[in-house]
Amino acid sequence: MKTKFFNSLFWKLSAAFAVILILLSGIFVYVAVFSAEMYFQETRQKLDTDIAEHIAQENQCFINGEVNTEILKNVFHDVMVINPSIEVYLLDTGGKILSYYAPDKTVKVTHVPLEPIEEFINAGEEKFLMGLDPKNPQNKKVFSAAGVIEDGKLRGYIYVILGSEEYDNASQLLFGSYILRLGLRSISISLAAALLLSFIIVGFATGKLRKITSVIRNFKNGDLSTRINIKSKSELGEFADSFNDMADTIVQNIDEIKKIDYLRRELIANVSHDLRTPISIIHGYLETVLIKSDSLSDEEKTKYIETTLSNTKRLQSLVEELFELSKLEAEQSQPNMETFSIAELIQDIQQKNLLELKSKNINLIIDFPQNLKMIKADIAMMEKVFQNLLDNSIKFTSAGGEIIIKLLNNDKTVLVKFSDTGSGIEKDDLPFIFERYQKSKRVVSNQKGTGLGLAIVKKILELHGINISVESEKEKGTTFYFEIPYV
Ligand SMILES: Nc1ncnc2c1ncn2[C@@H]1O[C@H](COP(=O)(O)OP(=O)(O)OP(=O)(O)O)[C@@H](O)[C@H]1O
Ligand SMILES: [Mg+2]
Numbered sequence: 189m190k191t192k193f194f195n196s197l198f199w200k201l202s203a204a205f206a207v208i209l210i211l212l213s214g215i216f217v218y219v220a221v222f223s224a225e226m227y228f229q230e231t232r233q234k235l236d237t238d239i240a241e242h243i244a245q246e247n248q249c250f251i252n253g254e255v256n257t258e259i260l261k262n263v264f265h266d267v268m269v270i271n272p273s274i275e276v277y278l279l280d281t282g283g284k285i286l287s288y289y290a291p292d293k294t295v296k297v298t299h300v301p302l303e304p305i306e307e308f309i310n311a312g313e314e315k316f317l318m319g320l321d322p323k324n325p326q327n328k329k330v331f332s333a334a335g336v337i338e339d340g341k342l343r344g345y346i347y348v349i350l351g352s353e354e355y356d357n358a359s360q361l362l363f364g365s366y367i368l369r370l371g372l373r374s375i376s377i378s379l380a381a382a383l384l385l386s387f388i389i390v391g392f393a394t395g396k397l398r399k400i401t402s403v404i405r406n407f408k409n410g411d412l413s414t415r416i417n418i419k420s421k422s423e424l425g426e427f428a429d430s431f432n433d434m435a436d437t438i439v440q441n442i443d444e445i446k447k448i449d450y451l452r453r454e455l456i457a458n459v460s461h462d463l464r465t466p467i468s469i470i471h472g473y474l475e476t477v478l479i480k481s482d483s484l485s486d487e488e489k490t491k492y493i494e495t496t497l498s499n500t501k502r503l504q505s506l507v508e509e510l511f512e513l514s515k516l517e518a519e520q521s522q523p524n525m526e527t528f529s530i531a532e533l534i535q536d537i538q539q540k541n542l543l544e545l546k547s548k549n550i551n552l553i554i555d556f557p558q559n560l561k562m563i564k565a566d567i568a569m570m571e572k573v574f575q576n577l578l579d580n581s582i583k584f585t586s587a588g589g590e591i592i593i594k595l596l597n598n599d600k601t602v603l604v605k606f607s608d609t610g611s612g613i614e615k616d617d618l619p620f621i622f623e624r625y626q627k628s629k630r631v632v633s634n635q636k637g638t639g640l641g642l643a644i645v646k647k648i649l650e651l652h653g654i655n656i657s658v659e660s661e662k663e664k665g666t667t668f669y670f671e672i673p674y675v
Contacts, residue, residue, distance in 0.1 A: 196394070197394050197397060198390055198391060198394040201390045201393075201394065202386065202387050202390050202391075205383070205386040205387075205390065206383055206386070209379055209382050209383060209386070210379065213375050213379050216375065217371065217372065217375060220371060221371075226316075229316075229318075229329075229330045229351070230316045230330070232330055232350045232351060233316060233317070233330040233331070233332070233350060236274070236332050236348070236350050237332055238332070239274065239332045239348050239350075240276075240331075240332040240333045240334035240345075240346040240347065240348045241332075241334040241346075243263065243267065243276060243334070243346045243348070244334040244335065244336045244337075244346045245334075247259055247260070247263050248338075249278055249336045249338075249343070249344070249346070250336060250338040250343045250344070251338075252338075253338070253343060255278065255286050255287055257287060260278060260287050261287075261289065263276075264276045264287070264288065264289035265289050268289055273350070273351055274348055274349065274350055274351070275288070275289075275321075275322075275323065275348070275349040276288065276289065276346065276347075276348050277300070277322060277346075277347040277348070277349075278336070278344060278345075278346060278347075279300055279302075279305075279344050279345045279346075279347050280343070280344040281342055281343070281344055281345075282299070282302075283299045283300045283301060283302045283305075284298060284299050285297070285298060285299065285300065285322060286344060288322075294323050295322045295323055296322065296323065296324075296325050297320070297322050297325050300319065300320050300322060300347060301319070301320055302345075304317050304318065304319040304320075304331075305319060305331075305333040305345055305347060308331070308332075308333045309333060309334065309335060316330075317330070317331070318330055318331070319331045319333075319347070319349075321349050322349075323349075329349045329350065329351055330349075330350045330351060331347060331348055331349050331350055332348040332350060333345055333346065333347050333348070334346050393424075396418060396424050397424070399416070399417075399418070400416050400418070400424070400427065400428060400431070403415065403416045403431075404431065407435060412435070412438070412439050412442070413439075414435075415431075415432045415435060416428035416431055416432055455624065458624075458639075459510060462506055462638060463503065463506065463507075466499040466500070466502050466503045466506075467503065469495065469496075469499045470496050470499045470500060470503075473492045473493075473495055473496045473499075474496060476492060477489060477492050477493065502638075505638065506638045506640075509638055509640040509641070509644065510638075510640065512572075512640075512644060513624065513640055513643055513644050513647065516644065516647040516648065516651065517647060519651070521569075521651075522651065523565065523566035523569055523648075523651050523652055524566050524568075525564050525565060525566060526564065526565070526566070526567055527562050527563070527564050527675050528562065528563065528565075528567055529560065529562055529563075530560070530563050530570070530595060530602055530604070530672060531554065531556045531560055531595055533567065533570060533571060533574070534554050534574055534593055534595075535554060536571075537571060537574050537575055537578060538552055538554065540575075541575075541578060541582070544582060545582065545591075548582060548585070548587055549587040549588055550581075550582060550585055550587070550588075550589050550590070550591060551589075551590045551591070552578075552590075552591045552592075552593070553590065553591070553592045553593070554593045554595075555592060555593070555594045555595065556594070556595035556596075557595075557596070557597060559597065560595055560597060560602065561597050561602055561674045561675075562674070562675050563601075563602050563672040563673065563674060563675065564673065564674070564675045565652055565672055566648075566651075566652070569648045569651070569652075570648075570672075572644065572645075572648060573645050573648050573649065574593075574606075576641040576642065576644060576645050577606050577645060577668055578591070579641060580641060580642070581606070581608035581610060581666070584608070584610035584611045584666070585608045585609060585610035585611070585665075586610070586611075589608065589609040589610060590608065590609045591606075591607070591608045591609075592605075592606075592607050592608075593605070593606050594607075598671060600673060600674055601671035601672055601673050601674060602671065602672050602674065603669070603670075603671050604668075604669065604670050604671070604672065605667060605668075605669055606667065606668040606669075607665060607666065607667035607668075608665050608666055608667075609664070609665040610665055610666060611662070611663065612660045612661050612662040612663055612664055612665055612666055613658075613660040613662075613666055614662065615662075618658060618660060621642050621658065622642045622643060622645070622646040622656070623643060624639060624640050624643035649670060652672070653673075654670050654671065654672060654673075655670065655671075656668060656669070656670040657669045657670070
């Protein structure tokens with residue numbers, strides 16, 4: 189649990205925020221203190237820039253090239269008594285310290301580098317310059333400097349450190365005790381506030397993430413109804429919406445697969461039943477013919493063989509239709525769209541079925557206008573549709589009945605009205621006739637159908653994007669309607 193917490197996004201983001209904030213505060217404090225210190229030094233140099241010049245001009249530092257020790261001691265002493273923050277040195281032209289006032293004798297070097305001094309004298313107030321502090325050689329200090337001239341000759345320099353060792357310490361103390369402490373206090377307060385705020389923000393964002401993760405985990409564990417409840421237009425909201433959509437799709441697909449699986453099982457059960465019946469009939473008759481071959485009359489033999497043959501035909505058509513339907517359902521066969529006249533196709537079908545129509549004494553009327561539009565569809569598939577519908581109408585219409593196929597130019601389609609004066613379909617059966625194996629339970633007289641004909645019709649029309657509907661009245665007849673688009 190502990191390692192989990194330290195691995196969590198909340199902890200990582202918070203730590204990153206904290207480090208950045210502390211780093212920024214540190215840099216800020218350093219820059220602030222450093223620039224305050226520098227500003228202070230620069231101001232000192234500007235204010236006291238002429239101090240060395242004054243000392244050099246007011247006093248006779250050299251007499252005939254020799255250092256005027258007596259006067260200098262007094263002058264240096266007086267200056268430092270008045271302003272204890274400065275230290276005065278007399279240098280020769282090579283930078284060597286000739287004289288100074290230092291009661292504790294702590295001067296640690298004999299020479300002072302001359303470059304900054306010369307630069308100071310040449311540049312004047314313009315530049316911020318620092319020079320060596322003889323009492324504290326590792327530290328650089330602001331200074332004032334001036335050349336000492338005797339008899340028109342440069343004899344040396346007056347070099348004034350502005351901010352003696354004691355003063356330096358005192359100034360540090362001042363910074364430490366006041367400005368820095370004040371600054372540190374306000375920075376600490378704002379740092380604490382910023383950290384608190386960042387923890388809250390990070391906590392809020394990662395809280396949503398935790399919520400999302402837990403929902404996804406529940407979904408993974410089988411709770412398919414769970415959804416992420418985040419209503420926001422942010423990336424997280426978008427993520428939640430996408431997950432919810434994905435979950436809906438998955439659930440929908442699962443339902444679909446379950447339905448298909450159920451249908452498949454039902455199909456297998458029905459197919460085995462439908463195959464078993466003709467096979468056992470064939471088997472029985474063949475066995476009888478074989479065993480009782482001697483005792484059977486020729487007439488009986490012929491009858492038995494004919495029955496066997498008709499059952500083989502039934503078996504064959506069943507297998508063919510099953511194969512056809514499963515191909516259509518697997519969407520392996522796609523319609524091969526061609527332009528043709530639907531009226532001509534129906535006339536062809538009529539020719540093929542003339543014998544059967546005649547033997548059942550059924551009149552087939554094809555009614556269409558002269559200017560009937562051409563349609564675009566798969567010819568072979570459309571032939572199958574009309575053949576199946578015609579099979580049914582012939583099967584369920586008694587002698588003397590009529591089958592009327594009416595074709596009409598509609599807005600963008602040819603409207604097909606396929607009606608017969610047959611037995612009609614029970615109201616309760618109507619919604620199911622397009623499902624496979626759905627045979628009207630009440631039509632007992634006819635056991636020949638496989639119950640696949642209309643399922644095939646519907647599937648073919650579906651592949652063409654066409655809907656089929658049906659109207660039927662018991663003992664009056666049945667009408668199928670559908671519309672085939674123009675070219
Ligand atoms: N024109 C019709 N008149 C009366 N009933 C019909 C008509 N067309 C279909 N039916 C009913 O709908 C059922 C399903 O028809 P479908 O064509 O799918 O199967 P089938 O004709 O029984 O078998 P198959 O066509 O596979 O040989 C039929 O069994 C019948 O009860
Ligand atoms: Mg049929």
